[in-house]
Amino acid sequence: MLWVFVHDVSGRHQDEYFYSTKPGFNVSDVIEAFVGRWHIEVTFEEMREHLGLETTRGRAQYTVLRVEPCLFLLHTQIAFWYSQLPECQSGMIHVCWRGKATITFSDAITSVRRHLWDVHLFQQPRIRTHFEKLPRPTRNAILDALALVT
Known part of the structure:
Protein backbone atom coordinates (compact mmCIF):
# COMPACT_ATOMS: atom_id res chain seq x y z
CA MET A 1 0.00 0.00 0.00
CA LEU A 2 1.25 3.47 -0.87
CA TRP A 3 0.22 6.66 0.98
CA VAL A 4 0.77 10.07 -0.64
CA PHE A 5 0.52 13.42 1.14
CA VAL A 6 0.11 16.53 -1.04
CA HIS A 7 0.75 19.95 0.51
CA ASP A 8 0.14 23.19 -1.40
CA VAL A 9 2.92 25.53 -0.40
CA SER A 10 0.97 28.56 -1.68
CA GLY A 11 -1.83 27.85 0.80
CA ARG A 12 -4.64 28.16 -1.77
CA HIS A 13 -5.67 24.50 -1.62
CA GLN A 14 -6.19 22.18 1.29
CA ASP A 15 -3.80 19.35 2.04
CA GLU A 16 -4.80 16.03 0.52
CA TYR A 17 -4.03 12.41 1.37
CA PHE A 18 -4.18 9.66 -1.25
CA TYR A 19 -3.46 5.97 -1.14
CA SER A 20 -3.22 3.08 -3.53
CA THR A 21 -3.37 -0.66 -3.01
CA LYS A 22 -2.14 -1.39 -6.52
CA PRO A 23 1.34 -2.94 -6.51
CA GLY A 24 3.88 -1.07 -8.60
CA PHE A 25 2.18 2.35 -8.38
CA ASN A 26 4.51 5.21 -7.61
CA VAL A 27 3.62 8.67 -6.30
CA SER A 28 3.02 10.23 -9.74
CA ASP A 29 0.75 7.31 -10.75
CA VAL A 30 -1.46 7.89 -7.69
CA ILE A 31 -1.76 11.63 -8.39
CA GLU A 32 -2.44 11.06 -12.10
CA ALA A 33 -5.19 8.55 -11.28
CA PHE A 34 -6.87 11.08 -8.99
CA VAL A 35 -6.59 13.96 -11.49
CA GLY A 36 -7.87 11.71 -14.29
CA ARG A 37 -11.16 11.28 -12.41
CA TRP A 38 -11.96 14.99 -12.75
CA HIS A 39 -13.49 14.65 -16.22
Whole structure:
Protein backbone atom coordinates (compact mmCIF):
# COMPACT_ATOMS: atom_id res chain seq x y z
CA MET A 1 0.00 0.00 0.00
CA LEU A 2 1.25 3.47 -0.87
CA TRP A 3 0.22 6.66 0.98
CA VAL A 4 0.77 10.07 -0.64
CA PHE A 5 0.52 13.42 1.14
CA VAL A 6 0.11 16.53 -1.04
CA HIS A 7 0.75 19.95 0.51
CA ASP A 8 0.14 23.19 -1.40
CA VAL A 9 2.92 25.53 -0.40
CA SER A 10 0.97 28.56 -1.68
CA GLY A 11 -1.83 27.85 0.80
CA ARG A 12 -4.64 28.16 -1.77
CA HIS A 13 -5.67 24.50 -1.62
CA GLN A 14 -6.19 22.18 1.29
CA ASP A 15 -3.80 19.35 2.04
CA GLU A 16 -4.80 16.03 0.52
CA TYR A 17 -4.03 12.41 1.37
CA PHE A 18 -4.18 9.66 -1.25
CA TYR A 19 -3.46 5.97 -1.14
CA SER A 20 -3.22 3.08 -3.53
CA THR A 21 -3.37 -0.66 -3.01
CA LYS A 22 -2.14 -1.39 -6.52
CA PRO A 23 1.34 -2.94 -6.51
CA GLY A 24 3.88 -1.07 -8.60
CA PHE A 25 2.18 2.35 -8.38
CA ASN A 26 4.51 5.21 -7.61
CA VAL A 27 3.62 8.67 -6.30
CA SER A 28 3.02 10.23 -9.74
CA ASP A 29 0.75 7.31 -10.75
CA VAL A 30 -1.46 7.89 -7.69
CA ILE A 31 -1.76 11.63 -8.39
CA GLU A 32 -2.44 11.06 -12.10
CA ALA A 33 -5.19 8.55 -11.28
CA PHE A 34 -6.87 11.08 -8.99
CA VAL A 35 -6.59 13.96 -11.49
CA GLY A 36 -7.87 11.71 -14.29
CA ARG A 37 -11.16 11.28 -12.41
CA TRP A 38 -11.96 14.99 -12.75
CA HIS A 39 -13.49 14.65 -16.22
CA ILE A 40 -15.68 11.78 -15.02
CA GLU A 41 -16.87 13.74 -11.98
CA VAL A 42 -17.68 16.80 -14.10
CA THR A 43 -19.65 14.66 -16.59
CA PHE A 44 -21.76 13.11 -13.83
CA GLU A 45 -22.42 16.51 -12.23
CA GLU A 46 -23.48 18.02 -15.57
CA MET A 47 -25.76 15.08 -16.24
CA ARG A 48 -27.35 15.38 -12.79
CA GLU A 49 -27.94 19.10 -13.20
CA HIS A 50 -29.11 19.28 -16.82
CA LEU A 51 -30.43 15.84 -17.77
CA GLY A 52 -31.83 14.49 -14.49
CA LEU A 53 -29.40 11.63 -13.95
CA GLU A 54 -30.23 9.55 -10.86
CA THR A 55 -33.74 11.01 -10.59
CA THR A 56 -35.52 8.03 -12.09
CA ARG A 57 -38.97 7.66 -10.57
CA GLY A 58 -39.13 3.95 -11.30
CA ARG A 59 -38.37 1.58 -8.47
CA ALA A 60 -37.64 -1.48 -10.59
CA GLN A 61 -34.07 -2.38 -11.46
CA TYR A 62 -34.87 -2.60 -15.17
CA THR A 63 -36.24 0.96 -15.22
CA VAL A 64 -32.89 2.30 -14.08
CA LEU A 65 -31.03 0.01 -16.47
CA ARG A 66 -33.10 1.41 -19.37
CA VAL A 67 -33.08 5.12 -18.48
CA GLU A 68 -29.53 5.80 -17.31
CA PRO A 69 -27.77 4.59 -20.50
CA CYS A 70 -30.18 6.73 -22.54
CA LEU A 71 -29.13 9.78 -20.53
CA PHE A 72 -25.45 9.03 -21.18
CA LEU A 73 -26.29 8.75 -24.88
CA LEU A 74 -28.15 12.08 -24.73
CA HIS A 75 -25.13 13.75 -23.08
CA THR A 76 -22.87 12.43 -25.84
CA GLN A 77 -25.36 13.41 -28.53
CA ILE A 78 -25.59 17.00 -27.26
CA ALA A 79 -21.81 17.29 -27.23
CA PHE A 80 -21.70 15.97 -30.80
CA TRP A 81 -24.48 18.29 -32.01
CA TYR A 82 -22.73 21.25 -30.41
CA SER A 83 -19.51 20.37 -32.24
CA GLN A 84 -21.46 20.32 -35.54
CA LEU A 85 -23.12 23.74 -35.12
CA PRO A 86 -22.05 26.30 -37.71
CA GLU A 87 -19.06 28.36 -36.54
CA CYS A 88 -20.58 31.66 -37.60
CA GLN A 89 -23.99 31.00 -36.06
CA SER A 90 -25.22 34.08 -34.24
CA GLY A 91 -27.33 31.95 -31.92
CA MET A 92 -24.46 30.54 -29.89
CA ILE A 93 -25.20 31.29 -26.28
CA HIS A 94 -22.34 31.52 -23.82
CA VAL A 95 -23.18 32.51 -20.28
CA CYS A 96 -20.16 34.24 -18.77
CA TRP A 97 -19.07 34.47 -15.18
CA ARG A 98 -15.88 35.45 -13.43
CA GLY A 99 -13.12 32.91 -13.93
CA LYS A 100 -14.89 30.98 -16.70
CA ALA A 101 -12.45 30.19 -19.49
CA THR A 102 -14.15 27.54 -21.62
CA ILE A 103 -17.55 26.46 -22.89
CA THR A 104 -19.55 24.40 -20.40
CA PHE A 105 -22.18 21.74 -20.98
CA SER A 106 -24.90 24.24 -20.06
CA ASP A 107 -23.67 26.49 -22.89
CA ALA A 108 -23.67 23.53 -25.28
CA ILE A 109 -27.17 22.33 -24.40
CA THR A 110 -28.53 25.89 -24.58
CA SER A 111 -26.94 26.52 -27.99
CA VAL A 112 -28.16 23.18 -29.37
CA ARG A 113 -31.66 23.83 -28.00
CA ARG A 114 -31.70 27.30 -29.59
CA HIS A 115 -30.44 26.01 -32.94
CA LEU A 116 -33.01 23.19 -33.08
CA TRP A 117 -35.86 25.56 -32.25
CA ASP A 118 -34.61 28.05 -34.82
CA VAL A 119 -34.46 25.40 -37.53
CA HIS A 120 -37.68 23.55 -36.69
CA LEU A 121 -39.98 26.24 -35.30
CA PHE A 122 -39.08 29.22 -37.45
CA GLN A 123 -38.22 27.67 -40.78
CA GLN A 124 -39.60 29.34 -43.91
CA PRO A 125 -42.91 27.75 -44.94
CA ARG A 126 -42.73 26.32 -48.44
CA ILE A 127 -46.42 26.19 -49.31
CA ARG A 128 -47.84 29.46 -47.97
CA THR A 129 -45.82 32.29 -49.43
CA HIS A 130 -48.12 34.87 -47.85
CA PHE A 131 -47.02 33.81 -44.36
CA GLU A 132 -44.64 36.39 -42.91
CA LYS A 133 -41.85 35.34 -40.64
CA LEU A 134 -41.18 37.21 -37.44
CA PRO A 135 -38.67 40.03 -37.74
CA ARG A 136 -35.15 38.80 -36.94
CA PRO A 137 -34.75 40.81 -33.68
CA THR A 138 -38.07 39.50 -32.33
CA ARG A 139 -37.23 35.98 -33.40
CA ASN A 140 -33.80 36.14 -31.72
CA ALA A 141 -35.30 37.51 -28.51
CA ILE A 142 -37.83 34.66 -28.37
CA LEU A 143 -35.21 32.01 -29.14
CA ASP A 144 -32.75 33.36 -26.58
CA ALA A 145 -35.40 33.44 -23.87
CA LEU A 146 -36.65 29.93 -24.64
CA ALA A 147 -33.18 28.41 -24.92
CA LEU A 148 -32.16 29.56 -21.44
CA VAL A 149 -35.19 27.91 -19.79
CA THR A 150 -34.23 24.55 -18.37
